[in-house]
Amino acid sequence: MALVMTSSAGFCGSSQAVQEGSLRLSGSGRLSMSKTNSIPSARACFTVRALQQSPAETETSRRSMLGLLAAGFASTSFVETVLADTKIPILPERPxxxxxxxxxxxxxxxxxxxxxxxxxxxxxxxxxxxxxxxxxxxxxxxxxxxxxxxxxxxxxxxxxxxxxxxxxxxxxxxxxxxxxxxxxxxxxxxxxxxxxxxxxxxxxxxxxxxxxxxxxxxxxxxxxxxxxxxxxxxxxxxxxxxxxxxxxxxxxxxxxxxxxxxxxxxxxxxxxxxxxxxxxxxxxxxxxxxxxxxxxxxx
The missing domain is CATH 3.40.50.360 (Flavodoxin domain)
Structure with a gap:
């Protein structure tokens, strides 16, 4: 199971909000998100934080975060990613x-x-x-x-x-x-x-x-x-x-x-x-x- 925290905000002059949500990732890669609060914000940003609990779920977590990043780009937001404790497989060097x-x-x-x-x-x-x-x-x-x-x-x-x-x-x-x-x-x-x-x-x-x-x-x-x-x-x-x-x-x-x-x-x-x-x-x-x-x- 992976926990993902997101925050986003639009540019000044648009509807501005910071959203914090939790996404529960199933083995099928489906996402469900519940909005917990929204507050005014003048700074455009989009942040993704991930806590990887199981190495077997690396693929699901990464797909989900990439989807969130794509959503941030689509909304013309600045995107910053913080992948905390997410393990990327290191392959042994071979000729x-x-x-x-x-x-x-x-x-x-x-x-x-x-x-x-x-x-x-x-x-x-x-x-x-x-x-x-x-x-x-x-x-x-x-x-x-x-x-x-x-x-x-x-x-x-x-x-x-x-x-x-x-x-x-x-x-x-x-x-x-x-x-x-x-x-x-x-x-x-x-x-x-x-x-x-x-x-x-x-x-x-x-x-x-x-x-x-x-x-x-x-x-x-x-x-x-x-x-x-x-x-x-x-x-x-x-x-x-x-x-x-x-x-x-x-x-x-x-x-x-x-x-x-x-x-x-x-x-x-x-x-x-x-x-x-x-x-x-x-x-x-x-x-x-x-x-x-x-x-x-x-x-």
Whole structure:
């Protein structure tokens, strides 16, 4: 059970009053309020005080107080909140988990090497970020005939589950004919078949190409990510030209400028993901059920 005390007053020239009331909060979140007195007041204010008696009622109390605050704003009142003894759950710190997806299938591809280099650079980033390399070469070409009784091919199921388990994605996108590669588009199309696989994931891109460092593929990839609800960071933008070479014969990244750019990119992705994480993690307020929409792949 939670006790909430409120007081409010309108501006000078209007009907002015201070109201003190008690609200009894039921498990269903319904409110009942009894006005105990009203006295003239020339100061506009709206105060909410809460005494939380049970940790289990944190959600109900918080919803109720937010409702009261909204009422204060609607009445053009100044709002001040005092949350006394209300416990907000503190979540244990955990690393930001990122899936590193290369856009090329070639073993010595620059995109694969960049993901592996980013995996090492990520160990120096704060907030902590962990990158897991995710290969896409075993995914079949998308074909809805392969989906039997709402079950996907084993390789697709494994890919989807891997993306479900991470906070975000690092794409290494080579530019093929002014766009993303076929394998990368195929992977995104499979993942978008289920809304919860990519929805609300953060993402960053490092693109590679001949003249503009793959810029055209990067911007196309951002457009592709709109339908699945992927949240790309806006900066920094990292474009890497194929020449001069930035890897040695063993596949190690040797270019200090590219290392610096990757570190800045990962730091930005980590911070952005941490900023969005409470929206997906805290038990309150409950996230509304997503509106059922057809997949981005219609056949």
């Amino acid at each position: 930001v988990k990122i899936a590193g997806i290369p856009g090329s299938l070639r073993e010595a591809a620059m995109s694969k090497r960049l993901i592996r280099a980013a995996t090492e650079i990520a160990k120096t980033i704060t907030p902590r970020i962990e990158i897991e390399y995710v290969d896409i070469e075993n995914l079949p070409l998308i074909n809805t005939d392969l989906v039997k009784n709402h079950k996907y091919p084993a390789e697709v199921e494994a890919f989807m589950n891997k993306l479900r388990s991470v906070d975000g994605i690092l794409f290494a996108s080579p530019e093929y004919n002014y766009s993303v590669t076929g394998p990368l588009k195929n992977a995104i199309d499979w993942a978008s078949m289920e809304k919860d696989v990519l929805q609300d994931k953060t993402a960053a891109i490092v693109s590679t190409g001949w003249d503009l460092g793959g810029a055209r593929s990067q911007y196309h990839l951002r457009q592709i990510g709109i339908r699945p609800d992927i949240y790309f960071i806006n900066s920094p933008e990292v474009f890497i030209n194929e020449y001069p070479p930035i890897f040695d014969s063993d596949g190690n990244l040797t270019d200090d400028d590219v290392k610096k750019q990757l570190k800045e990119l990962l730091a930005s992705l980590s911070k952005f993901t941490v900023r969005l994480r409470p929206c997906n993690t805290y038990p309150w307020p409950p996230r509304p059920l997503p509106i059922e929409q057809p997949s981005g792949v219609l056949d």
